[in-house]
Amino acid sequence: MTEESTEIARGLRRRDPDLLDRLIEQYQHRLLRYLVYLTGRRELAEDLFQETWIRVLERGHQFNDKYTFSTWLFAVARNLAIDHMRRRQPASLDGLLNGGETSFDVPATGQASAFDTTLQHEQNEHISAGMQHLPAEYREALVLRFQEGMSLEEIASVANVPLGTVKSRIYRGLSALEPWLKGASL
Amino acid sequence: MSIRKDNDAHERARKLIVLGRSDELSVADERSSDERSTNAWLAAHLESCASCRVFAENAAETIRGLRAIPIAAERSLVSMTQMRVRQRALELQLQRERMWLVAISCTAVTFCGLLSTIALWRGFAWLGERAQLAPSVWQVGFLIFCVTPALVAGVLLLASGTHFDRHFDTNLADQIGSYRG
Numbered sequence: 001m002t003e004e005s006t007e008i009a010r011g012l013r014r015r016d017p018d019l020l021d022r023l024i025e026q027y028q029h030r031l032l033r034y035l036v037y038l039t040g041r042r043e044l045a046e047d048l049f050q051e052t053w054i055r056v057l058e059r060g061h062q063f064n065d066k067y068t069f070s071t072w073l074f075a076v077a078r079n080l081a082i083d084h085m086r087r088r089q090p091a092s093l094d095g096l097l098n099g100g101e102t103s104f105d106v107p108a109t110g111q112a113s114a115f116d117t118t119l120q121h122e123q124n125e126h127i128s129a130g131m132q133h134l135p136a137e138y139r140e141a142l143v144l145r146f147q148e149g150m151s152l153e154e155i156a157s158v159a160n161v162p163l164g165t166v167k168s169r170i171y172r173g174l175s176a177l178e179p180w181l182k183g184a185s186l
Numbered sequence: 187m188s189i190r191k192d193n194d195a196h197e198r199a200r201k202l203i204v205l206g207r208s209d210e211l212s213v214a215d216e217r218s219s220d221e222r223s224t225n226a227w228l229a230a231h232l233e234s235c236a237s238c239r240v241f242a243e244n245a246a247e248t249i250r251g252l253r254a255i256p257i258a259a260e261r262s263l264v265s266m267t268q269m270r271v272r273q274r275a276l277e278l279q280l281q282r283e284r285m286w287l288v289a290i291s292c293t294a295v296t297f298c299g300l301l302s303t304i305a306l307w308r309g310f311a312w313l314g315e316r317a318q319l320a321p322s323v324w325q326v327g328f329l330i331f332c333v334t335p336a337l338v339a340g341v342l343l344l345a346s347g348t349h350f351d352r353h354f355d356t357n358l359a360d361q362i363g364s365y366r367g
Contacts, residue, residue: 017272020268020272020275021272024264024267025264028263028264032259033257036257049267050266050267050270053270053271054271057274057275057278058278124251124254124255126251127248127251127252127255146252146253147252147253152205167205170204174204174245174248174249175200175204177248177252178245181247
């Protein structure tokens, strides 16, 4: 892991385009998924996806190979998302949720056929709907924990909050999501 | 007292279910011994507490559901991003090369300026000596010689700026006139 991080750090300092191509391929789904959940809008998430990689190119020399690349990448994406929201309206990450025009289009376009099983389909829809009603901080914590499989320490590093806050966000987020599992329309 | 203790137990159990026992323990050294006892405690609690058992099942199902939601980046997005990144990398490279050129030019200009100042100073000193002038006189002459080009350029720029403003005002007046008329 450290060796890989060192190699990535060296490549980023050189601004090696081949390395960046490889990283974009490698992290494409994970980064987009994170941004979709964070922003709640696929279109915005796609814009931020591109901006994130450009920022990675420009600020690559700041990557510290003591950490995993994904942690740094998600932190960069998160900062860009917050910057974007601040430009639009001076608000915290909550603004991502309470923006009024927010529509939580989580299911990927062109990927709908993946929902073959009706039960699975329904459950996913319920969970997606539940996620829509969660504060952005909770969504972020849940995605990083259960979809990205990050450790609590890594999530704390990405979100720049204490470990206790991460634990409470995951716990509260998952608890808030529980009623949605059964299809409740809160 | 007993109700509060029960509530604490439920809370602890639910946190362990959601966060995982190894994350719940913060000190690494304590993990191996405490993990077993925590595990045993949780298993015993789940056996006796129906609501926490349901919570555990629901949490597992929610996590499974979260993992099952497919979000994939489309090929076009990836290609577009790669193209933009390569383009930006090229721009940054050109920018860096330009910065190098600017830095080299600045160094060369400073060096030449220094050399010519020394040469001019000596030239003025020699001329002053030949003309038997007091040092303060040729030194003032040297100063004027150095400052004059900058002064002339400044005056010319100011004059051209005034001319441009007047031209602009005339154009604007014409346009306003045409709107009115």
